[in-house]
Amino acid sequence: MQPMGYIYRYMDLANFKDKARRKKKPLIEFLQKLDDIVPHDMHELVAKVDATVWQDTNCTSCANCCKTMTPTFTNADIKRISAHLTMTTATFKEKWLKKEETGEWVNTTQPCQFLVDDKCSIYEVRPADCAEFPHHDKKPFDAYNETFINNVMHCPATFTLVDRLKKIVERDYEW
Numbered sequence: 001m002q003p004m005g006y007i008y009r010y011m012d013l014a015n016f017k018d019k020a021r022r023k024k025k026p027l028i029e030f031l032q033k034l035d036d037i038v039p040h041d042m043h044e045l046v047a048k049v050d051a052t053v054w055q056d057t058n059c060t061s062c063a064n065c066c067k068t069m070t071p072t073f074t075n076a077d078i079k080r081i082s083a084h085l086t087m088t089t090a091t092f093k094e095k096w097l098k099k100e101e102t103g104e105w106v107n108t109t110q111p112c113q114f115l116v117d118d119k120c121s122i123y124e125v126r127p128a129d130c131a132e133f134p135h136h137d138k139k140p141f142d143a144y145n146e147t148f149i150n151n152v153m154h155c156p157a158t159f160t161l162v163d164r165l166k167k168i169v170e171r172d173y174e175w
C-alpha cells in the first residue's frame with residue numbers, strides 16, 4: 001500500500017510465502033520478546049533498517065496486503081469513499097462491508113473490491129489504514145507488536161524489516 005517512490009524490484013510472492021512459513025516462529029518469538037526488552041535506540045534503529053527495506057521492496061508488483069487482508073474503514077473513510085463513488089454510505093456498507101464485534105467496519109471479502117490489476121482503484125481516497133500501512137513508523141514500535149506479528153505473514157516489507165531487526169538486535173545488543 002505504498003505504491004510510489006522506490007526502486008523497481010519484482011516481488012516473488014511464492015518465495016516470500018515459503019520464507020515466511022519457515023521463519024514465522026522465530027520472528028514472532030522475537031516480536032514477543034520485544035514486549036519485555038526494548039533496545040534504548042529502537043526508534044532510530046527501526047528507521048535505519050526500514051530505509052533499507054524500501055530499497056528492496058516494490059509494492060506495485062506485490063499488493064499482497066490488498067489481496068489477503070482487510071483494512072478497517074473509519075466513518076470518515078466510508079463518507080469520503082462513498083462520495084467519490086457517488087453512492088450513499090448505506091449502500092456502500094451494504095455492498096462491501098461488515099461490522100466486526102469490535103465495532104470496526106471491514107471488507108466482507110478478499111481481495112479488496114477496489115484492487116484492479118494489482119492497483120488500488122480508489123488510491124486518492126483510500127482508507128487511512130491503507131495509507132498508513134504497513135505502519136513501520138508507528139511509535140513506540142513495540143506497542144504495535146501484535147500488528148507486526150499478524151502482518152509478518154502477509155507483508156514482505158514487514159517480514160524483511162523484522163527479519164533484519166532480529167539479526168541486528170541479536171548480534172549487537174544484550175538480548
Ligand code: SF4
Pocket residue numbers: 001065066070071112113114115116119120121122123126127130
Ligand atoms: S482500498 Fe485500495 S489500498 Fe486499501 S486494501 Fe483496497 S485496494 Fe488496497
Ligand code: SF4
Pocket residue numbers: 001002057058059060062063064065066133134154155156157158
Ligand atoms: S503487502 Fe507490504 S510490500 Fe506488499 S504491497 Fe502491501 S505494503 Fe507493500
